[in-house]
Amino acid sequence: MPLSEFALIERYxxxxxxARADVILGVGDDAALLQPPANVELVATTDTLVAGVHFPDGxxxxxxxxxxxxxxxxxxxxxxxxxxxxxxxLTLPEADESWLSEFAAGFGSLAxxxxxxxxxxxxxxxxxxxxxxxxxxxxxxxxxxxxGGATGDALFVSGTPGDAAAGLxxxxxxxxxxxxxxxxxxxxxxxxxxxxALGQSLRGCASACIDVSDGLxxxxxxxxxxxxxxxxxxxSDLPVSQPLLAALGEQRARELALTGGDDYELCFAVxxxxxxxLNATLPPSQWGYTRIGSLRTAPGAVVxxxxxxxxxxxxxxxxxxx
Numbered sequence: 001m002p003l004s005e006f007a008l009i010e011r012y013x014x015x016x017x018x019a020r021a022d023v024i025l026g027v028g029d030d031a032a033l034l035q036p037p038a039n040v041e042l043v044a045t046t047d048t049l050v051a052g053v054h055f056p057d058g059x060x061x062x063x064x065x066x067x068x069x070x071x072x073x074x075x076x077x078x079x080x081x082x083x084x085x086x087x088x089x090l091t092l093p094e095a096d097e098s099w100l101s102e103f104a105a106g107f108g109s110l111a112x113x114x115x116x117x118x119x120x121x122x123x124x125x126x127x128x129x130x131x132x133x134x135x136x137x138x139x140x141x142x143x144x145x146x147x148g149g150a151t152g153d154a155l156f157v158s159g160t161p162g163d164a165a166a167g168l169x170x171x172x173x174x175x176x177x178x179x180x181x182x183x184x185x186x187x188x189x190x191x192x193x194x195x196x197a198l199g200q201s202l203r204g205c206a207s208a209c210i211d212v213s214d215g216l217x218x219x220x221x222x223x224x225x226x227x228x229x230x231x232x233x234x235x236s237d238l239p240v241s242q243p244l245l246a247a248l249g250e251q252r253a254r255e256l257a258l259t260g261g262d263d264y265e266l267c268f269a270v271x272x273x274x275x276x277x278l279n280a281t282l283p284p285s286q287w288g289y290t291r292i293g294s295l296r297t298a299p300g301a302v303v304x305x306x307x308x309x310x311x312x313x314x315x316x317x318x319x320x321x322x
Contacts, residue, residue: 231295
């Protein structure tokens, strides 16, 4: 007998994620009752993943569950927030129990790792689509935003952008790579690592922050525009992983680091007077970030310096309806 909506929720989702004392009433009622801590501001975000748009048809269900939560965790990381509660809206072509079990395991494992309780949501029949709303909190007045930067601030990025875009290309059969590089790059797409701890640690140190989901070039430009500044990036300073270099070579790897999406790294600005404190309290070798440029005058313009040549862009990153 096919699973009913209520049986599906009970079997696969009622106990997913962390059990939290601040959940007064969770999955199973008309809505959740939550008790935020005192002296915090609530942070809320939502993202939708659509089959064939955000992941290839036939992607591993555990990866889809992981990524559905990871993209939202990355948004909270960019705000310096502590994640707490999630709601999941799941549209399925059919109630495939094997698929559901793997999806729920991928979602639940990442939720457990970040102390997130699944407190509600919805299931319905239709083309595969996953929407997650994630709620968290940040100490009052301490949230990071895109708009806090200023001309002269140094610009940094965590991790090695471009890896996930290469991983997607491998999944789609559009790229070949040596076996070790292929495994690493596929994992970077299938199971991105949201930089939640870094985002929280940047509170009081970074002047502005954005998560890199639509490409570093575009997202750095968005941060600069929100800060009423332009941005200058140094092509040779862009961090690229050895697997990406093995797959593409240096020039193409750095180009993909600029334009590829789905990395869910953090791009952040730091005032000149705060750089020494940043390096002392968050050593780059430990936290995995790299200086890539600075904010400059000429709001909205993105300048890329490469061996003495200068290229200027007006680039807003990936847009669904462009």
